[in-house]
Amino acid sequence: MSAPVATKNLIEVRDLQVHFGLNTSFKSRLTGRGGASVKAVDGVSFDLAEGEVLGLVGESGSGKTTLGRALLGLVRPTAGSVKLRGEELVGQPERALRPKRRHLQMVFQDPHASLNPGMTLQTALAHPLQIHKLTSGNAETEAKVRETLELVGLYPTERFATSYPSDLSGGQKQRAAIARAIITGPDLVVADEPVSMLDMSVRAKILDLMIDLKHRIGLTYVYVTHDLASAKFFCDRVAIMYLGRIVEIGTVDEIFENPKHPYTQALIRAIPEPNPDKALPRDLPRGEIPDAARPPLGCAFHPRCPKAFDICGWESRDMRAILEQRWVEGGEDLYNAERPLVGDLEKLDEAGHDAFVPAGSGKDPGALLAMLEKIREEEPDEPLWKGVNAMNAEAHGVRIAFEPGIDPPLYDTDSSRAACLLYKPE
Amino acid sequence: MADPVLSLRDLRIWYGAERGAVRAVDGVSLDLLPGETVGLVGESGCGKSTLGRGVIGLLPAGAGHAGEVNYKGQNILELKPKRLRAMRGPELGMIFQEPMTRLNPLMKISDHFEEVLKIHEPKLSRKEARNRAMEALRGMGIPPTRYKQYPHEFSGGMRQRIMIALALVLRPAVVVADEPTTALDVLVEAQIIRILADLRRNFDTALLLITHNLGIVAEACDRVAVMYAGRVVEQGPAYDITTKPSHPYSRELLRSTISLSTTELHSIPGAPPDLVSPPPACRFHPRCPDAMQICAQQWPTTVATSPGRRSECWLHSKDQIPKGLDAPLEREALAAAEEA
Numbered sequence: 001m002s003a004p005v006a007t008k009n010l011i012e013v014r015d016l017q018v019h020f021g022l023n024t025s026f027k028s029r030l031t032g033r034g035g036a037s038v039k040a041v042d043g044v045s046f047d048l049a050e051g052e053v054l055g056l057v058g059e060s061g062s063g064k065t066t067l068g069r070a071l072l073g074l075v076r077p078t079a080g081s082v083k084l085r086g087e088e089l090v091g092q093p094e095r096a097l098r099p100k101r102r103h104l105q106m107v108f109q110d111p112h113a114s115l116n117p118g119m120t121l122q123t124a125l126a127h128p129l130q131i132h133k134l135t136s137g138n139a140e141t142e143a144k145v146r147e148t149l150e151l152v153g154l155y156p157t158e159r160f161a162t163s164y165p166s167d168l169s170g171g172q173k174q175r176a177a178i179a180r181a182i183i184t185g186p187d188l189v190v191a192d193e194p195v196s197m198l199d200m201s202v203r204a205k206i207l208d209l210m211i212d213l214k215h216r217i218g219l220t221y222v223y224v225t226h227d228l229a230s231a232k233f234f235c236d237r238v239a240i241m242y243l244g245r246i247v248e249i250g251t252v253d254e255i256f257e258n259p260k261h262p263y264t265q266a267l268i269r270a271i272p273e274p275n276p277d278k279a280l281p282r283d284l285p286r287g288e289i290p291d292a293a294r295p296p297l298g299c300a301f302h303p304r305c306p307k308a309f310d311i312c313g314w315e316s317r318d319m320r321a322i323l324e325q326r327w328v329e330g331g332e333d334l335y336n337a338e339r340p341l342v343g344d345l346e347k348l349d350e351a352g353h354d355a356f357v358p359a360g361s362g363k364d365p366g367a368l369l370a371m372l373e374k375i376r377e378e379e380p381d382e383p384l385w386k387g388v389n390a391m392n393a394e395a396h397g398v399r400i401a402f403e404p405g406i407d408p409p410l411y412d413t414d415s416s417r418a419a420c421l422l423y424k425p426e
Numbered sequence: 427m428a429d430p431v432l433s434l435r436d437l438r439i440w441y442g443a444e445r446g447a448v449r450a451v452d453g454v455s456l457d458l459l460p461g462e463t464v465g466l467v468g469e470s471g472c473g474k475s476t477l478g479r480g481v482i483g484l485l486p487a488g489a490g491h492a493g494e495v496n497y498k499g500q501n502i503l504e505l506k507p508k509r510l511r512a513m514r515g516p517e518l519g520m521i522f523q524e525p526m527t528r529l530n531p532l533m534k535i536s537d538h539f540e541e542v543l544k545i546h547e548p549k550l551s552r553k554e555a556r557n558r559a560m561e562a563l564r565g566m567g568i569p570p571t572r573y574k575q576y577p578h579e580f581s582g583g584m585r586q587r588i589m590i591a592l593a594l595v596l597r598p599a600v601v602v603a604d605e606p607t608t609a610l611d612v613l614v615e616a617q618i619i620r621i622l623a624d625l626r627r628n629f630d631t632a633l634l635l636i637t638h639n640l641g642i643v644a645e646a647c648d649r650v651a652v653m654y655a656g657r658v659v660e661q662g663p664a665y666d667i668t669t670k671p672s673h674p675y676s677r678e679l680l681r682s683t684i685s686l687s688t689t690e691l692h693s694i695p696g697a698p699p700d701l702v703s704p705p706p707a708c709r710f711h712p713r714c715p716d717a718m719q720i721c722a723q724q725w726p727t728t729v730a731t732s733p734g735r736r737s738e739c740w741l742h743s744k745d746q747i748p749k750g751l752d753a754p755l756e757r758e759a760l761a762a763a764e765e766a
Contacts (some may be wrong), residue, residue: 059611060582169697170470199469200638201682204693226611229684233691256686270616272641274683276665279645284616288581324569332557335570345571 010187010220011048011071016041016080016090018063018070022293038292040066042244043080050187053214053221055231055252057267058241059289067241068190068224072104073097084188102132105181109193111173115165121149121176122161128184144183151216152179153209171202175209182213192224207234229271232256240264243292243300250416260418262307287321297351298405299421305383311421313405314387316355320348322384326375341368343397353404358397365393372398430457431632432481432600437493439473439480446702447490450476452656454493458600458632463622465647465664466636467679471698473656474636478602481634482518483510497600516546519598519631523605525585529577535563535588536573539595546596562595563588565628566621583614590621594631602634607642615642622646640683644668649734652676655699655709662735673737674716708740711755716741720751 018041040063048054056064069075071082073089082089084100092100108114115124125145128134135141146157152175154160165173174194181189191210195203207230213219225231231238232252239249240261248261259265266285273279285304290296296303298313303321305312323342327335343358357372359365369391376385390401411423439451450473458464466474479485481495483502494501497517502510514520522528529538539559543550550558560570566587568580577585586606593601603622607615623646625633635647643650643664650668651661652675660673671677681692696713699705705712711721720740729742740747 059613171697200640200684201469201679201694203684204682204691207684208691208693227684228612229686229688232686233684233688267612268686270612271686272616272619272639272645273685273687274640274644274668274680275685275687276644276668278687282616282620284613284620288583288614289611324571327571328564328567328569331564332561339571 008050009047010050010052010085012081012083012086013047013071014045014081014083016044016067016070016082017078018066018075019078036293039063039244039295040292041070041077044244044246046239046246046249048188048220048222050220051214051218052237053223053235055235055238056222056224056241057226057228057231057238059226061243061289061292062241063244063292064224064226064241065192068106068192068222071188071190071222072101072106074106099132102128102134102184103187105184105186105189107174107177107181107189107191107194110197111170111177112165112197114177115173115180117165120162120164121145121154121179124176125149125180125183128180132184134184148179148183149176151182151213152176154179170198171206174198174206178206178209178213182217182219185217186219188220188222190222190224193226194223195230196225196227203230210234228256228267240267243290243295245300245419246410247301247420248416248418249410254415258415260413260416260423261301261420262305262422263301264418266304286325294351297353297407299408299419301420302383302405307422308383308386309421310386310403311406312383312387313407314353314384314402315405316348316350316352316400316402318384319355319357319400320345322375322382326379338371341371353402355400355402356394356397357400365395365397369393369398372400428459431460431497432458433494433496434477434481435494435496437477437480437491437495439476439485439489439491441486441489443702448701449656449704450701451480452701452704454653454656454658456651456658456661458634460599460632461626461630462649463626463633463635463647465643465650466634466653467638467640467643467650468653469638469679469698471701472653473701474653475604477653478520478604478634478636481600482514482520482602484514484520512546515542515598516596517598517600519593519596519601521586521589521593521601521603521606523608525582525589525609526577528589529585531577534574534576535568535580538588538592539563542592542595559591559595562591565594566591567617581614583610583617586610586614586618587621590618594625594629597629598631600632600634602636604636605638606635607637607639619646640668640680641685652679655704656701657709657738659710659739660735660737662732662737666732666735672731672735672742673739674714674741675710678713678715708738712757717755717757718747718752719755720747722755723751 019037019039022036022038044067056067058064066075070077077090122145125148126141129141129144135144149157149160154175195206223235235252237251238255239246242263248264259268269282287304296313297315302308302312303318340360341363343360347358359368372391387403388400389403392399406421408419408421410417410419413423434454434456437451437454440447440449468474491503495503540555543555560573568587607618619642647664650664651658654675660676667676671680678694682694694713699709707723708721708726711717718740726738726740727743728736728738731737731742
């Protein structure tokens with residue numbers, strides 16, 4: 001594997017977790033136990049070499065933004081470790097973290113919301129300098145502000161220093177936000193979708209600026225985005241995230257030339273290509289990113305995965321999805337014929353490898369079993385059936401025993417590392 | 427060729443502002459054929475959304491207009507509000523960008539559909555209305571088992587598909603979709619594009635698809651109109667324009683799109699002009715890499731560069747440029763940050 005010249009690691013992340021408590025009762029909050037949680041970031045590890053650009057790519061709800069913020073301590077990790085030049089950041093009190101933020105800065109997605117509308121750029125950019133006591137005296141502060149404005153292309157600087165955010169276009173605001181991030185001389189800048197709110201014609205300029213700054217002042221970036229095309233251009237390495245985990249990580253060449261994880265393959269194929277002669281055939285995964293509060297069993301991607309097989313974690317909720325999918329595609333008559341045989345579908349929402357499909361009221365479980373067998377026969381390519389060990393009619397419905405799944409860690413492949421059971425060593 | 431279902435003739439729309447009229451749409455002529463998908467592309471602030479709203483008569487009070495939006499032999503801009511409202515839905519539909527803000531959180535999906543059908547097709551029985559609604563939802567991949575749920579129980583992509591079903595359930599002749607996938611993720615966006623692309627095969631609905639993403643145009647549109655500063659500068663078959671753009675703006679816009687095949691970044695210098703006082707003559711000349719002296723002095727004529735394709739640029743009628751005016755235009759260098 002050809003990692004870019006790794007001088008030394010600026011950031012080391014190990015088993016980082018950010019869990020948010022949900023609807024927790026007073027008692028569970030008091031004891032810190034019980035209560036559901038959303039695992040926004042669930043055991044993520046990676047290293048970031050100095051001068052490197054790492055892309056965190058995923059859909060909404062994949063935890064990429066939370067991970068970016070957790071690196072800076074803007075959200076509190078619930079476990080794990082983040083080390084900046086060997087120094088632990090997790091678990092430090094805010095007072096200890098604050099001076100370190102000089103070295104760790106962030107550029108937010110929405111430039112219209114991240115600048116204070118009541119501050120001129122001079123004031124906005126001077127704040128970090130004053131807070132971190134980086135300059136002495138107004139003249140020095142002003143000079144530093146002007147120099148930074150120049151650096152991000154906001155010149156004539158006299159004009160921009162006295163502008164308010166409302167005087168600026170979207171691209172100019174994002175330049176100002178970048179200026180504010182780099183004025184403290186940070187080592188790491190976490191850029192959270194810095195170009196997604198901007199017009200196509202401006203995106204390239206902002207990315208150009210970020211590349212330019214990387215070379216001129218030696219920045220290391222974490223680039224959080226859902227846009228694989230810009231990540232391909234901008235990053236050295238890319239981590240693909242899905243439901244709080246890194247599912248594939250590798251160099252840009254590895255990820256784009258030879259993607260290993262079926263999710264990465266799907267993402268790459270889904271990018272709209274403006275040149276119709278270069279468009280790739282689509283093979284979109286079904287469904288959407290699941291609820292992070294109730295992630296699928298086994299591999300989190302299995303319900304959507306075209307390559308899933310028996311040990312991927314098939315379970316009761318997948319059965320519901322298969323039935324609903326069938327009724328969407330089969331049309332009204334099929335729905336009217338089959339729906340009454342099945343009872344309350346919500347009974348299937350309890351996750352488990354042992355699923356019970358209730359029969360409709362007054363319906364014979366034998367008829368329900370016959371229907372399920374018929375579906376299995378009609379749709380033999382449906383990957384779910386590979387995970388079904390047994391289906392038996394019981395008193396009030398049909399019991400399905402699924403093969404228990406495995407939750408895949410990152411496995412080595414012949415190029416990147418991928419969390420997919422296809423690459424599980426024997 | 428079939429008769430257009432909707433035809434715009436020299437459409438102008440402006441808003442009053444303190445500094446003068448903002449000419450958001452400034453002389454646009456465009457036809458929509460039955461069952462056709464036309465992409466409308468351009469940067470922010472070029473009048474795309476205003477045009478889209480003008481087409482279905484949804485202009486804010488105070489907006490001035492001239493020219494024609496012809497639908498079935500009548501200019502819809504001249505219709506009485508009541509008549510227009512009756513047409514909106516069954517004849518002219520709209521799909522908005524933010525599906526969550528367009529669905530009533532207190533109403534079930536079933537209520538949304540049944541309300542729409544009750545108002546516009548009062549003759550339908552409840553059962554028929556239900557069947558129509560479920561059929562429309564099924565077409566968008568929403569399971570019939572979820573018909574009675576509330577908007578918050580659906581994901582963003584499903585909500586957008588519900589919105590599309592809601593626009594299509596009345597089988598309108600024309601639908602305007604304003605950036606329908608901008609708020610969505612890559613995979614969901616791809617699903618919606620596929621649905622829109624299927625739409626033109628299965629329905630007779632003409633779709634005006636407003637987007638800033640040329641990748642979507644290449645995949646889902648039959649024809650494309652490129653808009654700059656209130657004008658359609660180029661229109662023609664989507665394949666031709668995305669492979670061989672003839673207007674410099676279309677070409678630069680394509681080059682600045684970042685796709686997987688991007689090997690170097692490219693951007694258009696400057697920003698779209700202020701529509702209160704746009705540049706004289708060709709509006710793109712201050713940013714155009716091919717600008718000649720004539721471009722700053724005389725309005726270019728619209729030239730049919732190939733069948734079904736029109737482009738508004740002096741490059742296509744070089745023989746008509748007076749001598750000496752075809753020299754490259756000299757301009758002041760733009761500062762790096764003069765941009766949108």
